[in-house]
Amino acid sequence: MRQLTHTLLDGRQPPRTRRELFRLAARASGLLGYMAVNTGDVVLSEAYCVEARDLSGEIRDLDTELWACGTLSFGLYHSGRYGQADACAAAAVERAPSHAQAIRLLSNGRARALAKTGDRRAVEQVIEQALGLSDLHEASTGLTSCISFEPYGRARTLANAVTPHVALRDTTQVLRDAEHIDDLVEHSTSSWSRALVRLDVATTLLQQRTPDIDHAMTLSREALRLCANTPISSVYQCSRDLLEQAEPWRDHSAVRDYGHEFRAWSQQPWLWRHPRRRRHRCRRTPGYCKAEGVRRVPLLSADPAAFPADPPADTRNPAVTAAHDWAAFRALDEMTNHWARPGWPDGIRAYYWMLTFPHDQPLAALARHCQDQLAPLGLDPVPTDGLHITLARIGSPDAIAPKQLDNLTRDVEALVPSAFAVRAMPLAGSRGAVRLSLGPWEPLLQLHYALAKTGSNAGLAPKKPTSAFRPHLSLAYNNRQRPAAPVVDAVSELRMLPAVELSVAAVQLVELRREGRTYRWGVQKNILLR
Structure with a gap:
């Protein structure tokens, strides 16, 4: 799609058609940028996102431009550049504070990055702002796809809010939000979303004053199986981090079983771990x-x-x-x-x-x-x-x-x-x-x-x-x-x-x-x- 739109843009079209080609080209680059993060190639993702932002900016397509900024922030977050991830999302929100895409920028971009810096108060503020915008825009009540260009609904916003609360070790809030969206998560068509919410809850179960090790490991193994055929980098990172967090209970049979399953799961010859093999x-x-x-x-x-x-x-x-x-x-x-x-x-x-x-x-x-x-x-x-x-x-x-x-x-x-x-x-x-x-x-x-x-x-x-x-x-x-x-x-x-x-x-x-x-x-x- 990206190659086709770029080829067509080399030609001549009526203004309305040309604008639509720019929009399609921008969105194709944006989707490639999102998927590049999930293959672990953050540098390539940044390149695609910059291209998507520039193309959408040419036609003043603010919706796509803000989405590209959100994906750019997403990539910065997954490369460990939390301050830059927050700054990128904050700058985009500042351009259009009430825009529907600001929901994603706040909950997926700012909240998670701020949580990694330990700024609890700022996290709560941006999550509250994101939930308010979800209600304002009357977005979908279901668990919208994380890769969709549609604005986040309340369920998706809450699902994203779980992750920063995990980082802040706010176990009560995580379990409450997870329970609130449990039915929507289980009926979601996205195995990635179901896996990631399970991993967040599993991490929280280990963070409790009285850890529930068996339940945490059960959820973790379910997450691996959900993504057995469609693995992504974020599931791998969360699964690996969970295993490290379970280290104090390494002699527990459930932890040992999860460790064996994770190692077998992570050693499969997935293409996402070797993206350069596809090059000529x-x-x-x-x-x-x-x-x-x-x-x-x-x-x-x-x-x-x-x-x-x-x-x-x-x-x-x-x-x-x-x-x-x-x-x-x-x-x-x-x-x-x-x-x-x-x-x-x-x-x-x-x-x-x-x-x-x-x-x-x-x-x-x-x-x-x-x-x-x-x-x-x-x-x-x-x-x-x-x-x-x-x-x-x-x-x-x-x-x-x-x-x-x-x-x-x-x-x-x-x-x-x-x-x-x-x-x-x-x-x-x-x-x-x-x-x-x-x-x-x-x-x-x-x-x-x-x-x-x-x-x-x-x-x-x-x-x-x-x-x-x-x-x-x-x-x-x-x-x-x-x-x-x-x-x-x-x-x-x-x-x-x-x-x-x-x-x-x-x-x-x-x-x-x-x-x-x-x-x-x-x-x-x-x-x-x-």
């Missing part, structure tokens, strides 16, 4: 793949000198690469001085392969806006006529004869791939710069591979192989050692700006030079792509 390996080796009809590129590999050090999960999906860039930048504690790099003093010159955009007005306008907003940080902005994508270093002018350059460019002309386009946005950063994410990476990787292969054949192999290439477009360079948090916070405010599409019809061989705290160059050769 042939996309990751050099050459040409007849089955896929595309030129294959080398497998990207981890490189501590690159940023991000690890490659993204999918180089063809701009949402995945953007989320991967952002996660790496957001994880930084400190930023370094870009200009303090060894071997690159003021005045140095070198030949590089680059993509330059001296006449791209939309890109220049985006750069100026971001640079103006970031000005209080004192970064060194890249001149708008100096915006570029660095591909590969060729070597020093002192070490390369003009004939070598002529031979190199002649060989490159024979191997370059077709012209392509990439999206620049959203904003992210690295250890030494604020920069735009690019996507998809695939055509950039193919171009880099062609340049690297040609350079190697000519005795001018690039310093970095394609496996360490991380495409980006810098807007400003950091000029001192500083904590990363203020820069990350400032950048986060600019991530929702519209993307700019960059047309790449040629690659430039330039003589790059450093002039103080900026880069300038002269184009030696402009090679048109096919």
